[in-house]
Structures are given as structure tokens and as C-alpha cells.
Amino acid sequence: MMQDEFSMIRSLLRLRGSVDHQEQVEVDAGDDAAVVKHSSGTSVVLTCDTMVETVHFLPDTMTPFDIGYKCMVSNISDIAAMGGIPAHAIVSLAVPRTWSQPSVEEIYQGILAAGKPFSIHLAGGDTVAAPRHLVLSITLMGEVETGKALLRSSARPGDILFITGEIGASAGGLHLQMHRQDLRKQPYAASLIKAHRRPWPRVEAGRYLLRSGTRPACNDISDGLAGEAQEIADASGVRLVVDLDKIPVGKDLLAYGKETGCDIREWVLHGGEDFELLGSVSQTDWEKLRKESVEQGIPLFEIGRVEQGTPGVDCIHKGKRRTWTRTGYNHFADR
Numbered sequence: 001m002m003q004d005e006f007s008m009i010r011s012l013l014r015l016r017g018s019v020d021h022q023e024q025v026e027v028d029a030g031d032d033a034a035v036v037k038h039s040s041g042t043s044v045v046l047t048c049d050t051m052v053e054t055v056h057f058l059p060d061t062m063t064p065f066d067i068g069y070k071c072m073v074s075n076i077s078d079i080a081a082m083g084g085i086p087a088h089a090i091v092s093l094a095v096p097r098t099w100s101q102p103s104v105e106e107i108y109q110g111i112l113a114a115g116k117p118f119s120i121h122l123a124g125g126d127t128v129a130a131p132r133h134l135v136l137s138i139t140l141m142g143e144v145e146t147g148k149a150l151l152r153s154s155a156r157p158g159d160i161l162f163i164t165g166e167i168g169a170s171a172g173g174l175h176l177q178m179h180r181q182d183l184r185k186q187p188y189a190a191s192l193i194k195a196h197r198r199p200w201p202r203v204e205a206g207r208y209l210l211r212s213g214t215r216p217a218c219n220d221i222s223d224g225l226a227g228e229a230q231e232i233a234d235a236s237g238v239r240l241v242v243d244l245d246k247i248p249v250g251k252d253l254l255a256y257g258k259e260t261g262c263d264i265r266e267w268v269l270h271g272g273e274d275f276e277l278l279g280s281v282s283q284t285d286w287e288k289l290r291k292e293s294v295e296q297g298i299p300l301f302e303i304g305r306v307e308q309g310t311p312g313v314d315c316i317h318k319g320k321r322r323t324w325t326r327t328g329y330n331h332f333a334d335r
């Protein structure tokens with residue numbers, strides 16, 4: 001039995017417990033809109049990402065908690081990619097009849113859990129009926145020092161290209177859940193499934209990059225490495241060269257690929273939903289960044305370089321250089 005719209009909203013808001021970022025909250029959820037103060041010297045960072053049943057998840061690939069969690073992470077990740085600090089979120093929920101009240105509350109628990117490490121204040125939202133599939137959309141507001149945001153357009157010829165962690169595991173976890181449930185209990189399975197359902201947004205790395213004063217180019221990898229690299233190339237007017245052998249890949253993904261004979265390179269380059277950051281800085285700054293990042297426990301892996309040339313991305317594998325023609329995940333690719 002589902003509560004009426006207004007009881008549902010009250011139940012969902014009660015799940016928040018205490019209000020995060022209280023010092024900034026002038027008017028909380030409950031009025032026509034929330035009102036938040038923001039500090040001088042900082043600018044507002046705004047982003048929005050949506051998840052749709054059948055497009056971003058299926059009952060077999062994500063629990064309701066995971067759906068809320070991952071939708072929040074995909075938003076936090078965009079703030080991280082700008083070097084910002086996430087602060088206030090607005091949640092829009094379109095719920096079909098087939099979803100029960102406890103399942104919707106579970107989505108909320110996931111949203112709140114993902115926001116908790118960053119003290120994100122859930123400032124309100126909207127709740128409507130949906131004809132068939134669930135749609136969850138989150139708008140996230142954050143702060144960044146004025147004039148300091150990390151941009152896709154900052155890559156320069158001579159830069160070193162880097163990434164903040166292993167990639168491909170999310171797509172591997174999706175594949176395993178959709179096609180190889182028989183391997184679910186294998187030792188490598190849990191970490192791949194976790195990578196797909198509960199990614200971690202790189203806020204610390206984004207803040208570290210911003211504070212370093214090196215002004216790196218930056219983009220988060222939601223649509224796959226190849227596509228996100230292309231976005232940096234286009235925005236900066238440069239050519240990116242990615243060394244395939246340098247891309248960090250986890251041992252569990254390697255084990256899954258070995259067992260199934262699947263081409264894990266496809267997932268590493270085009271899988272997406274890994275939410276690592278892809279960036280570039282000058283060679284001199286790279287030496288400094290790499291040294292300090294080790295001391296601070298923030299992983300940074302060199303994966304290539306930036307060159308002058310027609311905007312685009314090349315890859316080098318076993319000494320051979322080729323151009324990547326495929327772009328990132330495209331929602332309308334089959335239309």
C-alpha cells in the first residue's frame with residue numbers, strides 16, 4: 001500500500017534525521033523552495049543527472065538503495081570534476097504503481113547514504129506518478145572558489161594525461177549481473193558488482209587538484225574514457241594520446257575477462273560509470289602533483305600525453321598509434 005503524495009513526502013523527509021550544512025540553510029524543505037546562504041569568495045556549482053529504469057538499471061542489476069546511491073554519486077562526481085564541494089541536493093522522483101512505499105524509502109536511504117560522507121543537505125524535491133518506469137533525477141549544488149573551477153578546456157600541448165583510479169570494473173559488474181549470474185559467487189565477482197552499484201566519487205582528488213594551484217584540465221568518466229577524453233580534446237583544442245598499456249585495470253576485472261573470454265578492453269575504454277577523474281597538467285606540475293598525491297594517499301596514474309593537432313584522441317598499443325573514432329555513451333545512438 002502506497003501513502004498519498006504528501007504523506008510520502010513527509011515520510012521521505014523524516015528519513016534525513018538532522019539537517020546537514022545547517023549554518024547555510026535559511027529555509028529548509030517544506031516551503032515553496034529552499035533558501036541557502038553562500039559564502040563570499042565562492043561561486044555556486046550546479047549540476048543535474050538522472051537515472052531511468054531500464055536505461056540505467058534493472059531489478060537484477062541494482063537494488064532500490066543502489067539506485068538512490070548511484071544517482072547521488074553521479075551528481076557528486078560532476079561537482080568533484082569541477083574541483084567543488086557538494087552541499088545541497090534536490091530530488092525529483094517519478095514513481096510507477098508497481099513500486100512499494102518501502103522500496104521508495106530505500107531509494108531515499110541510498111541517496112542519503114551517498115550524501116553523508118560529504119554532509120550533503122537534502123533541500124527538497126518533487127514527487128509525481130509515472131506511467132511505467134521509475135525515474136530519479138537529482139540536482140546538486142556545491143561551492144567552488146571563484147575563478148578556480150577545474151575545466152575541460154585547460155589541457156595544453158605537452159601536458160601529462162592522468163586518471164585517478166582503475167576503470168572498466170563497473171561495466172564488468174554490469175555484464176556479470178546481466179549475462180553471467182552463474183559466476184556471482186566467484187572471488188572476483190563482489191568487487192565488480194560493487195563497482196557498478198556503489199561507485200565512489202572523487203571529491204578529495206578534485207579538491208586536491210584545485211588546491212594544488214596547477215589548474216589541471218578535468219572531466220569525470222561517466223560515459224567512458226574514450227568519450228570523456230574526446231570532450232577534453234574538443235574543449236581544449238588539442239590532441240590526446242592515451243597509452244593503453246598504462247591504463248590501470250583491477251585484478252578482478254582481469255580475472256573475469258580471463259574466465260569468460262570477454263574483451264575487457266571494451267569496458268575499460270567505453271564502459272563508463274566508473275566516476276574516476278581524467279585530467280591533464282604540464283610535465284613540471286605533474287612531477288609535483290604525483291609526489292604530493294602519494295603523500296596524501298590520492299591515487300594518480302599517468303596514462304598518456306597531450307599534443308598539438310586536430311582535436312581528437314589517439315591510442316598507442318604495442319607501439320602502434322591509432323585514432324579513436326568511437327565517442328562516449330550516447331542515449332540516442334539507436335534512434
Ligand SMILES: Nc1ncnc2c1ncn2[C@@H]1O[C@H](COP(=O)(O)OP(=O)(O)OP(=O)(O)O)[C@@H](O)[C@H]1O
Nearest residue numbers: 046047048049050074075078220221222223224329
Ligand atoms: N537538457 C539539458 N538542458 C540544458 N543543458 C543540458 C541538458 N542536458 C545536458 N546539458 C548540459 O550539457 C553539458 C553536458 O552534459 P552531460 O550530461 O553530458 O555531462 P555529464 O553529466 O558530465 O555526463 P553524464 O550525464 O554522462 O554524467 C552539461 O553542461 C549539462 O549541464
Ligand SMILES: Cc1ncc(C[n+]2csc(CCOP(=O)(O)O)c2C)c(N)n1
Nearest residue numbers: 054055056057058222223271272273329
Ligand atoms: C540495465 C543497464 N543497461 C546499461 C547500462 C549502462 N549505461 C547506462 S547509461 C550509461 C552512461 C552514463 O549515463 P548518463 O550519460 O545518463 O550519465 C551507461 C554506461 C546500465 N547501467 N544499466
Ligand SMILES: [Mg+2]
Nearest residue numbers: 048049050078
Ligand atoms: Mg549529465
Ligand SMILES: [Mg+2]
Nearest residue numbers: 049074078222
Ligand atoms: Mg554526470
Ligand SMILES: [Mg+2]
Nearest residue numbers: 078081220222
Ligand atoms: Mg561529468
